[in-house]
Amino acid sequence: MNRHQRTLMRPVSCTGIGLHSGRTVNLCLRPAESDTGVMFKRSDLPASPLIPADVNHVVSTDLSTTVGMDGVTISTVEHLLSALSGLGVDNVLVEVDAPEIPIMDGSAAPFVFLMRGAGFTSQGRPRQYYRVKREVEVSENGKHIKVAPSKKLKVDFTIEFDHPLIHRQKMGFVLDEKAYDKDISRARTFGFLRDMRYLHENGLALGGSLDNAVVLDNYQVLNEDGLRFPDEFVRHKVLDFIGDLGMVGRPIVGAFTAHKSGHALNNKLFRKFLADPTAWELVTPGPEDIPQYVEEPLPLFDRVAATA
Structure with a gap:
């Protein structure tokens, strides 16, 4: 885990399709000052209002x-928050000219590349984190998620679907920048298919397609290129969880165990955890624990490709 807070060296932009509207969305990520956190800016609205990434500002998980x-x-x-958390980016201004972040290819990989x-760049300020002191759990309709004390941020996630290609999938993961990039970020x-048809017929998920999601009928994957991982389904649930964790504002160093959890239950756990001061302590590493860290950007050719 990075000891210093860090942000981007320079602004970077991309364009994609909105999952809900099906319309073009322009996104720009800008460096932000220490202790800013992740801030969303609606550049399409008068006065460009700001919304902080915070568990208490989650208004829907549908x-x-x-x-x-x-x-x-x-x-x-x-997915964007997952990429930010996976790469250890603490402070960034997210400017978007629509009421949604572009879906890109349905994973976090395009944001990682961007x-x-x-x-x-390191910002010289210590990166505080929550150390878990005791177990906290939430359960609902056969689903559950809990966090327990651990020296590392670990995730043990299980999903179950009544489909021949999924059934029950389980994945254990220790959050690390290289492991996130390699094992999690590309999961879509x-x-x-039956759900996508229903959503489209009711004016929902108008931007959803085989270009930004793995789509299954009753027996098989409909995408021509198939799966990126045999267990891509549970890997994406881990990706989503890391994104939801990014709403906490600081890393939680603990062991998470989840069974059939989703955005709603994840958020309930984080709120319950933060509301109980006996469950955590806020840790600030001392200066002697903080190495200097600056990562150079990609070569110019790759940088141009990232913003194309």
């Missing part, structure tokens, strides 16, 4: 995680 404040919302934030093109969101 189909995606939506943050909002004073009647202004931004949806589908979880940010690596910008490069990262997934859905079932």
Whole structure:
């Protein structure tokens, strides 16, 4: 885990499709000062209102995680937040000209590539984190998630679906920047053909397609390129969880165990955890524990490709 807070070296932009609207969305990630956290900015609205990434500003978990404040919302934030958390980026201004983050290819990999093109810089301020002191758990309708004390941020996630290609999948993961990039970031969101038809017919998920999701009928994957991992489904659930964890504002160093959890239950656990001061302590590493860290951006050719 990074000891210093860090941000991007320079602004970086991309354009994609909104999952809900099906319309073009422009996104720009900008460096931000220490202790800013992740701030969303609606550049399409008068006065460009800001919304902080915070568990208490989650206003909806239907189909995606939506943050909002004073009647202004931004949806589908979880994949971008997952990339930020996975790469250890603490402070960034997210400018978007629509009420949603572009879905890209349905994973966090395009955002990882984008940010690596910008490069990262240490900000000299210690990166505080929550150390778990005792177990906290929430359960609901056969689903549950808990966090327990641990020296590392660990995730043990299990999913179950009545489908021949999924059934029961389980994955254990220790959050590390290289492991996140290699094992988690490329896992795409997934859905079932019958559900996509229903959503489209009711004016929902208009931007959803085989270009940004793994789609299954009753027996098989419909995407021509198939799966990126045999267990891509549970890997994406871990990706989503890391994105939801990014709403906490600081890393939680603990062992998470989840069974069939999703955005709603994840958020309930984080709120319950933060509301109980006996469950955690806020740790600030001393200066002697903080190594200097600056990562160079990609070469110019790759940087151009990242912003194309």
